[in-house]
Amino acid sequence: MALVDRRGIVAGWSRAAGELVGRPADEVLGRSVLRLLAEERRARLPERGEAVLRCGGAGSVRVRYRVEELRGSPFSLVVAVGAGRAAEAEDADAVFRALLSQDRLGFLLRDAGLAVVRSNVLPGKFGGPPQPVGSVLSEVMDGKDAEETERTLRDVLETGRPLAAQEQHVRSTRPPYQEWSLSYSAVRTEDAAGRPTGVAIFLTDATEHWRAGQRAELRHRASAGVGNSLDIERTAQEIADTLVPEFADIAWVDLADAVLTGEEPPKTSGGGDLLLRRVAVRSADGPWPDQLLPVGATVPPFPDRPMVREVQEGRTIRMDRGAVEEMLKDPASIRFAAPEGGHSLVIAPLFARALLLGAVGVWRAERPEPFDEDDAELLTEIAAQAALSVDNARRYTREHRAVDSLQRRLLPQASTSTRVMETTGSYVPAEAGAEIGGDWFDAIALPSLRTALVVGDVFGSGLHATATMGRLRTAVQTLADLELAPDEVLTQLDTLVARLAAEAEPGHRDTVGATCLVALHDPVTRRCVMASAGHPPPILALPDGPAEPVDLQPGPPLGVGGLPFETATVDTPPGSVLCLYTDGLLRRYGPDLDTATLDLADRLARLQRSEENLPSLSKGLMTGGDGTPFLDDAALLLARPSALDPGSVASWEFPAEPGAVGAARNAATEKLTEWGLEGNAFVTELIVSELVTNAVRHAGGPIGLRLIRGELLYCEVTDPSNTQPRLRRARTTDEGGRGLFLVAQLSRRWGSRYGQSGKTIWAEQELVEEFPE
Known part of the structure; x- marks a missing residue:
């Protein structure tokens, strides 16, 4: 800065002026300011512009200056700065103006205390949470988010290491409650001496991209996680587990009672008893709230409201808590339906093949943002896909129950008792997801107090296997009435199975077959003669002794033909137990069948010491093992001979x-x-x-x-x-x-x-x- 009078004589000269021009004050004071110009002589100095000044010694410097008159004084003030520095300042100012005018790129300048100094992140101007001048992080975002962001920015301020493309999820602290995903970069600002003065932050709103990614991930999880089994209740639980906690805080699935038994649900319209049952629930907090309708409970009747009809017609509805309370009115019904703190609800129908199977409902309670239309559309899409899985499970259940019913009707009565023999049979179908096979058992009373004991396992599964089992059981009973020996019975059955295979379609002939064990007990001789066609050996448990598999050489499975069947004879003293079973039971005791047979024998021996009742003994054997689900159906026949005087x-x-x-x-x-x-x-x-x-x-x-x-x-x-x-x-x-x-x-x-x-x-x-x- 220089002070000049009206004649242009320099009356004052600052230290910065001396450093800029390279002339001390004694060389300039009292002389015309025009003598400093390196260019042609001018009559007067313009009010503003650029000029080239002669420096002390050789050289020159270009400056940008401005002349300001001092009111009430004969002097004027000349302010000059190096032209390069002036250009930088103008560029910086242009950058500031450009940044602050953006509506898609957020810019924040925070001081050393991380308070906002300059900002364009204002209401209605940027997609993220507003951050006006003077605000600090805790005032504009959730406490946890604020702590994490402040820790990151402090690190930039202290170390000077810039931060690039950091992702941050932000939840607002004031209504309307929202959640954003921001991508931000930060650099430290410094003064001329290099001291930190604050942090410059650049923001981009990635909320839409983040939400799209969340929705895509949820769709993928629903596609991969729902419908992995053909069990209706498990499928419903998979739906609830998929939605919580990523999408909602509370989720429930209600299904029509008819669906749970495999039948088609009734077509209903309007309110009243909708014949629904709560099948699956999930809460983000862990335990299901006590006041809400629990699993297994019948859904109470609904009033006849337009929203109920919309769901029945296959449309998704979105409601706030006030609308729910207005619809239900009854405080007890509200407690059953609305969780504490729940503020936003979406209900989507499980609609498949023109059947309304039930509905899935989700609440938000902990997270403050309500469901929007995009959320409702996403739940509609997930529910539509899940409904197909539920319907597949329903149709499988119907077929499974039909085959199971046929299987059980083809089996004999579970228990028989004569003067010389008590028997108990048990049958367990394959668990959900596996088709029912053709396992069977039979205890056939023969003349002279003799008893034929039979177990068999048809190859394959489903209705075909069940039908084959029925034919074989009928054949066994006919052959037993002819009083043939066990090996001769198997020989005749082998011929029958070969005939059935010949009648089958060419692609299924190799799958027609069965294993079978036939034992003939004579109470007079107290002996049992048996033969096996590829079937596991029976286990004989003596009254006060061990239980061991019978040393029986099995022949080939039925249908192979060409090889004889060998017989074995064992003594069966009164009070002993003869255990005949199929491999479906063995697999519950372990994958290795030989080891599983020994484990089954050991359990039989232990149970026999404490259980005199054959049905209880049978139940104990069926529930034993390592708890492996019955992936194949299992049949068990226990026989206890009595003494004949x-x-x-x-x-x-x-x-x-x-x-x-x-x-x-x-x-x-x-x-x-x-x-x-x-x-x-x-x-x-x-x-x-x-x-x-x-x-x-x-x-x-x-x-x-x-x-x-x-x-x-x-x-x-x-x-x-x-x-x-x-x-x-x-x-x-x-x-x-x-x-x-x-x-x-x-x-x-x-x-x-x-x-x-x-x-x-x-x-x-x-x-x-x-x-x-």
Whole structure:
């Protein structure tokens, strides 16, 4: 700065002027200011402009100056600055003006205390939270956000390290509550001496991009996380888990009662009882609030309001708490429906294939920003996709229940009890997500107190496997009535399965097959003969001893053909337990079937010591193992033989001669008298006479006679012939041929079976302990 009079004589000269021009005050004072000009002489100095001044010594300096008259004084003040510095100042001022005029790029200049000095982040001018001059971070954003941002800016102020493209989520502290995502960069500002004076911050509003990313991530999570199983309730829970906490603070899923059983929901319109049940819930705070409707509860009736009809018509509704309270009115209903602090609600219908399956509702309570239209559209999209998963689970449930019902109807009664055998069967279908297979069990009462025990497992799953199981079970019962040996039963079944495979479509022939185990228990010998077609061996638990798998060599599965089936015979003392099962049960005990079999045997032995009740024992075995879900259906058959009093069995052997008939008749009569069954004597004498007479005439000897007293009276005659006895109606002129006809008429039922040599003809009678009148 220089002070000049009206004549242009320099009267004052500042130190900065001397440094700029390189002339001390004594060289300038008292002389004309025009002598400092390096250019052509001028008559006077213009009020403002640029000039080139001669420096002390050689050289010059270009300056930009301005002349200001001092009122009431004969002097004027000349202010000059280097032209380069002036240009920088003008550029800086232009940059400031440009930055402050932006509406998409935010600019903040904060001082050393991080208070705003200059700002264009003002209401209505920038998308983020307003930050007026003088404000500090805690005044414009949530406390946690403010602390994090201040810590970052302090680091820039202290270290001088710039910050580039830092992402920051910001929530406003004042209504209308909003949440933004900002990308900001920051640099430290310094004075001429290099001392920090504050921080310059550049902002861009990335909220839309951030929200789009959030929505895309939520869509992906819903697509990947919903519908992973075919269990309706699990699918509903997956919907709720997807929405909380990223999208909402509270979520619930209500489904029609009919949907849970696999049926189509009724078409309803308007309010009233909508036949809905709460199936899944999720709260961001953890436990589900006590006052809200819990899982499993029936949804209370709704008033007939337009919003209810909109959901029924497949439209999503968005409401604030006031609208909810206005619709429900009843304080108790409001407590059931609206969480404490909940201020914004969206309900989207689960609409699929023209069926309203239910609805999904979400509340915001902790986060202050309400749902907007974009949020409602997003929930609509997620609900539409989830509805297809729910409907797929519903349709699977319907088919699963139908096949399960068919399977159970094809199985025999769970428990049977006779004088010499108690059995209990259990069946568990595959859990949700897996199709029902063709496992079955059977306990078939045979003549002479014998019992056939059967378990089998058809290859494949679904309705086809169930139908095949029904055909095989029918065949087993028919073959058992023929009283074939276990290995012969499997041989006949093998032929049947091969025929079924031949009837199947070409692409499915390799999948038709089954494993099967047949055991035949005889209470007289207290032994059990068994054979296996590719089936796991049974486990025999002795009354006071260990439980071990039976040493049984299994043959090939049914349908393979070409190989024989071997039999094994084990003693089954009274009180022992014979355990027959399918591999679906073994897999619950572990992936390695050999180890699982030993674990099952060990559990059977331990349970048998404490459980005398067969149903409880069966339940304990079914719920044992490592808790692995039943991915395949499982069948279990437990059989406990009882003691048959040796005095209830009498047997004789006679030669094949005419006198054997009378001897056999007398022996039978004496034994019946001893048993107190004189009422059966007359019929028994006739049956014994006819059967022994036939044996003497047509079969030869020796001839065996055996009487067994149980729930019925069994009479058996054994001869060495393999000729099939045949019932026929004799003509009036025939002298014979009426023997078996009389046996059939006098007995409850009769039949024959073959042994390794010869045959046995048997007949049953009801017990008559007194003489008939």
